[in-house]
Amino acid sequence: xxxxxxxxxxxxxxxxxxxxxxxxxxxxxxxxxxxxxxxxxxxxxxxxxxxxxxxxxxxxxxxxxxxxxxxxxxxxxxxxxxxxxxxxxxxxxxxxxxxxxxxxxxxxxxxxxxxxxxxxxxxxxxxxxxxxxxxxxxxxxxxxxxxxxxxxxxxxxxxxxxxxxxxxxxxxxxxxxxxxxxxxxxxxxxxxxxxxxxxxxxxxxxxxxxxxxxxxxxxxxxxxxxxxxxxxxxxxxxxxxxxxxxxxxxxxxxxxxxxxxxxxxxxxxxxx
Numbered sequence: 408x409x410x411x412x413x414x415x416x417x418x419x420x421x422x423x424x425x426x427x428x429x430x431x432x433x434x435x436x437x438x439x440x441x442x443x444x445x446x447x448x449x450x451x452x453x454x455x456x457x458x459x460x461x462x463x464x465x466x467x468x469x470x471x472x473x474x475x476x477x478x479x480x481x482x483x484x485x486x487x488x489x490x491x492x493x494x495x496x497x498x499x500x501x502x503x504x505x506x507x508x509x510x511x512x513x514x515x516x517x518x519x520x521x522x523x524x525x526x527x528x529x530x531x532x533x534x535x536x537x538x539x540x541x542x543x544x545x546x547x548x549x550x551x552x553x554x555x556x557x558x559x560x561x562x563x564x565x566x567x568x569x570x571x572x573x574x575x576x577x578x579x580x581x582x583x584x585x586x587x588x589x590x591x592x593x594x595x596x597x598x599x600x601x602x603x604x605x606x607x608x609x610x611x612x613x614x615x616x617x618x619x620x621x622x623x624x625x626x627x628x629x630x631x632x633x634x635x636x637x638x639x640x641x642x643x644x645x646x647x648x649x650x651x652x653x654x655x656x657x658x659x660x661x662x663x664x665x666x667x668x669x670x671x672x673x674x675x676x677x678x679x
Contacts (some may be wrong), residue, residue: 433474433498435466443493448528453486456651459668460559462490464632469589469675474498475554478538478547478581480574481506481561485521491557492525492535499554502536504547542570545577553581557589560671562618563610566601575622579678588624588676590615591633593646593669608646612672624676631673638670 440463444454471477473494482488482503492501508515518539525532540546542565547556556578565571578588595609604610616626642648646669648655653663 433472435471435473435494437463439473439494440466443490446489446493446531448493448531449489452651453489456486456668459635459650460486461632462487465589465591465630465673466490466494468628468630468632468673469555469557469587471555472499476500476502476552477555477557478502478504478553480504480547480556480558480578481517481564482521482559483517485524487557487559488521488524488532488535493531496531496534500534500536502538502548502553504538504540507539507541510542540577542568543573545570545574547577547581550580551583553586554583555587555589556582559591560593562590562592562615563604563608566610566614567605571618572621575618575624579622579624582678584678586678587627588619588678590619590674590676591671594634594672596640606645607640609640609669610672612674615672615674619674619676623678625679627675627677629672629674633671633673635667635670637666639666640670 444457444463471491471494475495476499477491477495479487479491479501482505485503488501488503495501503521505518505521506514508518518537522537525535538548547553562571565574575588582588592615593609595603595607595611599607599609599611601611601614612629619626638649640646642663644654646652649663649666649669651668653660655663
């Protein structure tokens with residue numbers, strides 16, 4: 408066999424392998440992130456929070472890829488939905504997991520608002536999906552169907568409601584082996600007790616790690632990308648004193664604006 412024929416033979420054998428590899432490995436470039444963050448569909452207020460929430464760096468830490476199935480848990484008004492759904496629309500699948508409207512008016516209004524947002528822009532959100540879950544027995548999709556489960560500033564609510572252990576078990580079940588759970592939440596002071604969460608909104612990091620480990624996850628890493636050392640965590644209305652909630656209204660507003668959004672932990676867990 409000639410050298411030329413050998414080269415052609417190896418090229419023929421390797422070409423399908425290379426094609427297969429790229430079809431399952433669609434990265435997100437800096438330019439793609441820039442386009443999503445600067446998107447005209449995002450409000451001025453939402454874009455203004457990028458400096459406090461660091462979406463690009465956070466999603467990169469969670470190893471987001473454009474070909475993944477990503478479930479965002481209780482996305483609220485859709486701040487992260489506006490970034491995730493466009494990044495995933497061509498190669499992946501974004502799914503918003505919404506707490507069942509039967510849980511109360513707040514959850515019904517949040518679900519209706521997000522669905523209206525998606526309906527208004529099918530070019531961006533037409534391929535996005537929804538799933539409703541019962542917080543007492545949460546199911547987020549078929550077992551082993553998701554590459555990423557992401558949740559931002561929600562765990563403290565589940566802890567207060569007593570739903571956190573079942574919720575983390577639900578995350579574990581829906582993720583594929585090797586899938587990642589990404590968690591961001593308000594970080595409590597060292598030694599803070601769980602009883603204070605209801606009033607302060609701040610959550611002990613070690614307790615979140617405990618919840619995830621007990622559900623079967625392994626801690627893969629933590630990041631300080633959403634840290635805020637100016638947050639003293641001792642406000643009259645807890646974390647909701649700070650922006651964007653400003654629960655005290657105009658009282659000391661300039662002071663709280665200068666502090667900025669809360670100090671947050673950013674944790675990455677993997678399903679073995």
